Amino acid sequence: MIGGPLDTGTGDRVADIAIVGAGLVGAALALGCARRGASVVLCDAGEDRFHASAGNFGLVWVQGKGQSAPAYARLSRRSANGWADFARSLGDRHGAPDYAGGGGIKIALSEAELESYTTALARMHNQPDPTDNDTRLIDAHELRELVPAVGPEALGGTFCPHDGHADPLGTLHALHRALARHPRVRVVRARIERAVADGRVAPFVLEHREGRVRASRVVLAAGHGATALAPGLGLDARVRPQRGQIVVTERVPPFLPLACHSVRQSADGTVLLGDSKEDVDFDDGTTPPALHAILSRAVRCFPRLARVRVARSWGALRVLSPDGLPIYQDSTRVPGASLVTCHSGVTLAAAHAGEVADAIVDERLGERYPSFSPARFGSSVAAA
């Protein structure tokens, strides 16, 4: 079905696949589909304030993911292991986005924390396939060998060799540069206000203020922006916002060789500190108590941070499904419409540009990822 034209003479944009949402998820999918030969129109509503990709912390993170969902742990691990190649594939005259693998650590600051990490690890190791998780406990001695800058309160932690971190904004911009260069991609800078299937050859019509996009298939990948369009396409975008507050410091000389879950040092030398988990609906502000908790924990992990100045802080809204796992769905009521939404747009970016885009091009998204069907939530709001 792929290989169709990108434009007609009517002023409509016409493509094999229209992707609604140009954040990390939509942009990675668009590039992956185009690399497979599909013509793609990517609909970019711009960076509104609830645009999750603009507020990301930047972890490429596997440990702790999918404790009762091995498929999610495996997808995260495949994506993390593909990240170095993914970042390289985005290299251009501006360079490739910053990515550092080599593993990640979650630091325990008390016996109680260490015990809760131990319990969580035991749960993961009880999964049917023990290779699904190679996160392991590390003691205080090994922690200090891996990250000498930790303070005396650090008792140990967990280490996962697949973890790493990346520059999320740099990645988003690199994706958009790659899309702008790609001959099979057009970007429409408009918010899609209505999406309908009208039963013609290119059945999907996406309307925006200045015109229309027609496509054989449509993929909603707009995070919180997908909820309004989903029901009309028979899709179940049951996501809610969860706020995370993040602090970034001035540049300091490199002291942190590995990402430490809520503390990571960027290639530029700035240190990112996170991250709260707050259910506050669509409020992306910052609050003194959450920032205090973030900063005090960071200083307990790395006492040297006490004298480092904060450059700025912000709040951003995660896109969370009821169980935190991605939702990948092919609509049964409106064939040709699909949904891709997840919380970990950075971690899964390599998979989205690779195997998930392949599944979309092959029209096998729902079939290849049955664990991520919204059917797991019970009765579908979209079918109601």
Next chain:
Amino acid sequence: MSGVWRRLDGAAASVDVTVDGRAVKAFADETVATLLLRLGLDHFGPHPKGDAALAPYCLMGTCFGCLCTIDDRPGSQACLEPVIDGLEIVTGDGAPSAEASA
């Protein structure tokens, strides 16, 4: 005054400071960062990422590109410090807060 920076209202420089040990006249209403830019300084310190040099970018306290030592305080943000008589400014180290590099 050298370089591209030019005072439009013709006011006289009246504040006495030292930059790297040299006596310099500054305008009463400027910051250390604008003074150093007017003097032609183009290397405020090394960038942690590589061999690039840091320089003021935002001039509003956000980019930390203008760090220098002001009255023995290393890592001072020059763009946030108004000049005052007797200020001693040392450039070139771009040193962040001492504890961070310890």
